[in-house]
Structure formats: structure tokens, C-alpha cells
Amino acid sequence: MTKHFEIFKASITSIIQETSKIKVFRLNYGNRKFSFIPGQWIDLHLAIPGKNIGGYTIVSAPSDLGYIDLAIRESLNHPVTIFLHNEANIGSEVMITEGQGKFFLQKEFLNSPITFIAGGIGITPFLSMFRSLDKKKNPPKIFYSISTEEDILFKNELNPYSIFTATKNRNSNWSGETSRINLCLLQKYQTNFESHFFICGPKLMIEDLVLELKNYGVPKEKIHFEKWW
Ligand SMILES: Cc1cc2nc3c(=O)[nH]c(=O)nc-3n(C[C@H](O)[C@H](O)[C@H](O)COP(=O)(O)OP(=O)(O)OC[C@H]3O[C@@H](n4cnc5c(N)ncnc54)[C@H](O)[C@@H]3O)c2cc1C
Known part of the structure; x- marks a missing residue:
């Protein structure tokens, strides 16, 4: 119902x-x-x-x-x-209305390693999660893909925890990543594959990442994603 x-x-x-x-x-x-x-x-x-x-x-x-x-x-x-x-x-x-939906940070995850993966405006669910975590005890890792550097929301706040990847129109002084978020990029930054993965972004990004993580051996119970369409 x-x-x-x-x-x-x-x-x-x-x-x-x-x-x-x-x-x-x-x-x-x-x-x-x-x-x-x-x-x-x-x-x-x-x-x-x-x-x-x-x-x-x-x-x-x-x-x-x-x-x-x-x-x-x-x-x-x-x-x-x-x-x-x-x-x-x-x-x-x-x-x-009040809050709705099933894509949220469950209490039992608060002490487990957490990896957030966002594409574009898909960063929004991670902002309230990020702002609620005790980051000294459990610092999350954030992979955040945007078209251009100017699109990064709350850059200063997220910066210490984030790998930003600007996939288009980079300034010549851009020192972040430029590829899409994929298994290679996660491995490059020593992602903890025992962590809970939370993913929100364009449909294709979610589908590709979920498949890559599952094939790499991450249990499906640890892969959480939000589709907005
Ligand atoms: C549960 C839910 C939560 C939402 N939260 C937000 C929010 O916090 N901020 C916001 O701006 N909009 C959010 N939206 C989208 C918003 O409700 C409208 O759908 C959106 O403003 C429509 O924009 P558009 O017509 O340009 O979408 P289009 O660009 O035509 O996109 C089509 C659909 O794909 C989704 N989409 C596109 N790019 C991304 C991406 N990078 N990550 C995730 N989904 C994407 C869009 O939200 C839209 O639902 C949310 C939608 C839902 C269903």
C-alpha cells in the first residue's frame, strides 16, 4: 500500500x-x-x-x-x-511533505566504511548523509563526477573527502581527474571494497558501476543506488 x-x-x-x-x-x-x-x-x-x-x-x-x-x-x-x-x-x-524514499543512510551503516559515488546533481542525497556523519570517526570517500569544475556543488566542504572528476571543458589548470567514474578510478584511490557503496547519477552511470562492483565481488547488499527517473 x-x-x-x-x-x-x-x-x-x-x-x-x-x-x-x-x-x-x-x-x-x-x-x-x-x-x-x-x-x-x-x-x-x-x-x-x-x-x-x-x-x-x-x-x-x-x-x-x-x-x-x-x-x-x-x-x-x-x-x-x-x-x-x-x-x-x-x-x-x-x-x-516530510522525507520519503528508501535511499538513506541506515543507522547500522554509520560505523562501516562508506563510499559515495555521484554524477552531477546526483550529489544531493550524499550531502545530507555527509553532513550527518561523524567524519572524525568514519570519514567517507566521495567520487563526484561533473561536466566542468564550475559545476561542483559545495566544493570547499566536500574537498577533503572527495575525488572530483570533470569530464568536459576543463580549465587548463584543472588538476583533478577527467575520466568517468569506473573500477579503475576507484582502485586508483585505494577504495575500500568492503565499504557500503551509495550511487546516484545518470542511469547509465549507475548501471555500469553496479555491474562493475558486482563483478568485482562486492556483495549486492552493499551496493545502494537511487534512480530518479
Ligand atoms: C526522488 C527524486 C529526487 C530528486 N532530487 C532532486 C534534487 O535534489 N535536485 C534536482 O535538481 N533535481 C532532483 N530531482 C529531479 C527533479 O524532480 C526534476 O525531475 C528535474 O528538475 C527535471 O529536470 P530535467 O527536466 O532537466 O531532467 P532531465 O535532464 O530531462 O533528466 C531526466 C531525469 O533524469 C534525472 N537525472 C538527470 N541527470 C541526473 C544525474 N546526474 N543524477 C541523477 N539523476 C539525473 C533527472 O532528475 C530526471 O528525473 C529529483 C527527482 C526525484 C524523482
């Missing part, structure tokens, strides 16, 4: 252009209870005609009370995303 999620009002209290294509929206939901597990997403409803619901992943941590942050990449097709990027303002009201 599909779970019914209550929807309630939230207001936009800040909008920050973090990269040329990604804006971070802060939604204040007041004093009410709001529950989510790092990695989960919400439905966001707008009072616009036609398709008026979008799914977006929470990037702030559950310890941030009273608000959630969403990092949303611009779109040419999706009416809710287009409205948020082009028409929403500070003070705009939206309707949201």
Missing part, C-alpha cells in the same frame, strides 16, 4: 545561486515536527496549473531544525523546477 504523506506549508527564506546551474533554496516549515533520514527527498507542490509536483532531495542535516535546504539544478522541461528557478522569491509559499 502506498503511504500517504501529509502536505503542509513552508516558505522560502533564502535562495543562493551556488553554481551557474544550481540554486539552493531554504524552506522554513516553522515549529512543526519534520522527520527525514539523510538521503531522503520530499514532494514539493506549487499552486500552478498543470504538472505541479516535483521531487527534490534534502541536502541539509536532520539536526538543522525549522528548515530544510534543497539544491535544485535548472531545467528546461519541468514546470516546478522552472518556476522555482525563475519565479520563486524570498517569502514564496510552497507545500511540502
Whole structure:
């Protein structure tokens, strides 16, 4: 049976252009209870005609009370995303659900080695996971693939834990990786293949990586992925 999620009002209290294509929206939901597990997403409803619901992943941590942050990449097709990027303002009201979905960091993984693998805007579920981890006790390893260096979201925050790979249009002073994320790249950076692997990104990237990891002997229980389509 599909779970019914209550929807309630939230207001936009800040909008920050973090990269040329990604804006971070802060939604204040007041004093009410709001529950989510790092990695989960919400439905966001707008009072616009036609398709008026979008799914977006929470990037702030559950310890941030009273608000959630969403990092949303611009779109040419999706009416809710287009409205948020082009028409929403500070003070705009939206309707949201609490956290949903099964792609999250389970409590029992918190003390196990963790490898995050992200393609593009697929970084979002890892941000709330990353922000919730005790990084002194259990530093994660992050592989983050983007088209160009300018597309890296929260670069400074992620940098100490990340291998960035810019697959197109690199600046001449780019010193990061340039290949797609694959087994070779994981091996080059001494990835712990006993770790839990969390993967989110374009369909083909997920399919290729899941196959490579399975063929390499990583048990399927340790390969977690999120498909948005
Ligand atoms: C559960 C869920 C969570 C989502 N969370 C976010 C979010 O945090 N931020 C955000 O900007 N959008 C997110 N989306 C996508 C968003 O809801 C819209 O689908 C998106 O804005 C549509 O953009 P588009 O038309 O340009 O998609 P297209 O570019 O046409 O892409 C088609 C589909 O593939 C997905 N996709 C494309 N590239 C990637 C990638 N690198 N990694 C993962 N998926 C990809 C798109 O999200 C979309 O669903 C999420 C979607 C779902 C279902």
C-alpha cells in the first residue's frame, strides 16, 4: 500500500545561486515536527496549473531544525523546477511533505566504511548523509563526477573527502581527474571494497558501476543506488 504523506506549508527564506546551474533554496516549515533520514527527498507542490509536483532531495542535516535546504539544478522541461528557478522569491509559499524514499543512510551503516559515488546533481542525497556523519570517526570517500569544475556543488566542504572528476571543458589548470567514474578510478584511490557503496547519477552511470562492483565481488547488499527517473 502506498503511504500517504501529509502536505503542509513552508516558505522560502533564502535562495543562493551556488553554481551557474544550481540554486539552493531554504524552506522554513516553522515549529512543526519534520522527520527525514539523510538521503531522503520530499514532494514539493506549487499552486500552478498543470504538472505541479516535483521531487527534490534534502541536502541539509536532520539536526538543522525549522528548515530544510534543497539544491535544485535548472531545467528546461519541468514546470516546478522552472518556476522555482525563475519565479520563486524570498517569502514564496510552497507545500511540502516530510522525507520519503528508501535511499538513506541506515543507522547500522554509520560505523562501516562508506563510499559515495555521484554524477552531477546526483550529489544531493550524499550531502545530507555527509553532513550527518561523524567524519572524525568514519570519514567517507566521495567520487563526484561533473561536466566542468564550475559545476561542483559545495566544493570547499566536500574537498577533503572527495575525488572530483570533470569530464568536459576543463580549465587548463584543472588538476583533478577527467575520466568517468569506473573500477579503475576507484582502485586508483585505494577504495575500500568492503565499504557500503551509495550511487546516484545518470542511469547509465549507475548501471555500469553496479555491474562493475558486482563483478568485482562486492556483495549486492552493499551496493545502494537511487534512480530518479
Ligand atoms: C526522488 C527524486 C529526487 C530528486 N532530487 C532532486 C534534487 O535534489 N535536485 C534536482 O535538481 N533535481 C532532483 N530531482 C529531479 C527533479 O524532480 C526534476 O525531475 C528535474 O528538475 C527535471 O529536470 P530535467 O527536466 O532537466 O531532467 P532531465 O535532464 O530531462 O533528466 C531526466 C531525469 O533524469 C534525472 N537525472 C538527470 N541527470 C541526473 C544525474 N546526474 N543524477 C541523477 N539523476 C539525473 C533527472 O532528475 C530526471 O528525473 C529529483 C527527482 C526525484 C524523482
